[in-house]
Amino acid sequence: xxxxxxxxxxxxxxxxxVAESVSLKIRAALMRAIEEELDKRNMxxxxxxxxxxxxxPRISDLRRGKMHLFTxxxxxxxxAKLGKPVSLVIDDRLAA
Numbered sequence: 001x002x003x004x005x006x007x008x009x010x011x012x013x014x015x016x017x018v019a020e021s022v023s024l025k026i027r028a029a030l031m032r033a034i035e036e037e038l039d040k041r042n043m044x045x046x047x048x049x050x051x052x053x054x055x056x057p058r059i060s061d062l063r064r065g066k067m068h069l070f071t072x073x074x075x076x077x078x079x080a081k082l083g084k085p086v087s088l089v090i091d092d093r094l095a096a
Contacts, residue, residue: 030075
């Protein structure tokens, strides 16, 4: 039996409504960027927590992909502290 991807992302496939799906996609992208930067710097969770001004368990939550524990604002602030500015692009195309 073949698996068929029917929608644009895993969040769509899991049945999230459009607004939730968009929010989850954005948070996932931000979290991925944070993880990539921490990996690039070879930082431990303790080192990252100290530099970012948050607790080590919060870094662990981030590393384990617990998106529901992080707001977009918090993730943008973490990226800013890492020297990785975030820009925003609004897509005016209508979804088909």
